[in-house]
Amino acid sequence: xxxxxxxxxxxxxxxxxxxxxxxxxxxxxxxxxxxxxxxxxxxxxxxxxxxxxxxxxxxxxxxxxxxxxxxxxxxxxxxxxxxxxxxxxxxxxxxxxxxxxxxxxxxxxxxxxxxxxxxxxxxxxxxxxxxxxxxxxxxxxxxxxxxxxxxxxxxxxxxxxxxxxxxxxxxxxxxxxxxxxxxxxxxxxxxxxxxxxxxxxxxxxxxxxxxxxxxxxxxxxxxxxxxxxxxxxxxxxxxxxxxxxxxxxxxxxxxxxxxxxxxxxxxxxxxxxxxxxxxxxxxxxxxxxxxxxxxxxxxxxxxxxxxxxxxxxxxxxxxxx
Numbered sequence: 603x604x605x606x607x608x609x610x611x612x613x614x615x616x617x618x619x620x621x622x623x624x625x626x627x628x629x630x631x632x633x634x635x636x637x638x639x640x641x642x643x644x645x646x647x648x649x650x651x652x653x654x655x656x657x658x659x660x661x662x663x664x665x666x667x668x669x670x671x672x673x674x675x676x677x678x679x680x681x682x683x684x685x686x687x688x689x690x691x692x693x694x695x696x697x698x699x700x701x702x703x704x705x706x707x708x709x710x711x712x713x714x715x716x717x718x719x720x721x722x723x724x725x726x727x728x729x730x731x732x733x734x735x736x737x738x739x740x741x742x743x744x745x746x747x748x749x750x751x752x753x754x755x756x757x758x759x760x761x762x763x764x765x766x767x768x769x770x771x772x773x774x775x776x777x778x779x780x781x782x783x784x785x786x787x788x789x790x791x792x793x794x795x796x797x798x799x800x801x802x803x804x805x806x807x808x809x810x811x812x813x814x815x816x817x818x819x820x821x822x823x824x825x826x827x828x829x830x831x832x833x834x835x836x837x838x839x840x841x842x843x844x845x846x847x848x849x850x851x852x853x854x855x856x857x858x859x860x861x862x863x864x865x866x867x868x869x870x871x872x873x874x875x876x877x878x879x880x881x882x883x884x885x886x887x888x889x890x891x892x893x894x895x896x897x898x899x900x901x902x903x904x905x906x907x908x909x910x911x912x913x914x915x916x917x918x919x920x921x922x923x
Contacts, residue, residue, distance in 0.1 A: 656701040673700040674910030676844040816914040823912035824905030829892035837883045854895025870903035
């Protein structure tokens with residue numbers, strides 16, 4: 603083998619080795635859009651956060667008891683509306699429903715809730731009314747057109763119309779109207795409550811002097827009444843105890859009474875609590891004994907809440923004697 607032949611063989615061997623060791627280039631998957639199309643980014647939509655007057659966002663330091671009080675609700679109802687298993691565990695930023703959820707309308711008693719409507723055939727003619735209700739059975743064999751068939755059909759239609767014609771009710775004879783007697787003179791009833799009190803007949807919850815007034819938009823959301831430790835605290839109106847405990851900071855041993863869908867009343871700083879949650883109380887019933895829990899001095903802090911908003915109790919209570 604001469605030198606030229608050896609060089610050709612060496613070059614051929616090198617090319618074959620290069621072909622054998624060649625690796626595949628990486629495959630890049632491109633979008634199917636046309637030229638200039640921007641890459642598509644998948645975005646997962648975040649669930650909508652409920653908002654509006656029916657909902658409240660929890661702030662730092664708040665408790666379920668305080669939120670319920672500020673919205674005029676029983677804390678147990680708020681827990682149920684939000685599926686809370688532990689009323690002592692809520693999170694900052696958590697959105698709570700603070701009004702009753704609207705239930706779906708139910709059919710009236712005796713109704714199935716299904717509306718039955720007559721089916722109109724493709725021809726556009728409504729089903730024929732019968733004496734016993736709508737005619738639902740299929741039509742009989744069609745008669746060929748003739749004068750006799752037309753007359754017979756008119757007679758049948760006349761009989762049907764007579765059968766379903768409404769019967770006019772009998773006309774009632776006019777009855778002589780009795781002569782009205784002179785109205786008795788109205789008797790003045792003693793004023794039990796101010797007009798603002800709606801349907802709650804309010805009474806003072808303690809007999810002591812007023813030592814601190816309500817401040818509109820200020821720090822005092824009610825009034826403070828002087829009291830000695832152990833003196834009776836009375837329900838200011840009839841209602842149901844929706845809270846009895848010491849879970850609301852700054853109130854000490856606290857009782858909250860729900861009087862109706864509008865009004866709550868709160869009694870704070872007690873030394874002893876005499877009623878339990880869920881218990882029904884009457885106006886003037888002893889519900890606690892005054893004290894100084896979470897307070898520098900013995901006193902009763904008393905609040906009236908109208909739809910959760912603090913109002914001046916003096917405007918609702920009768921004058922002190």
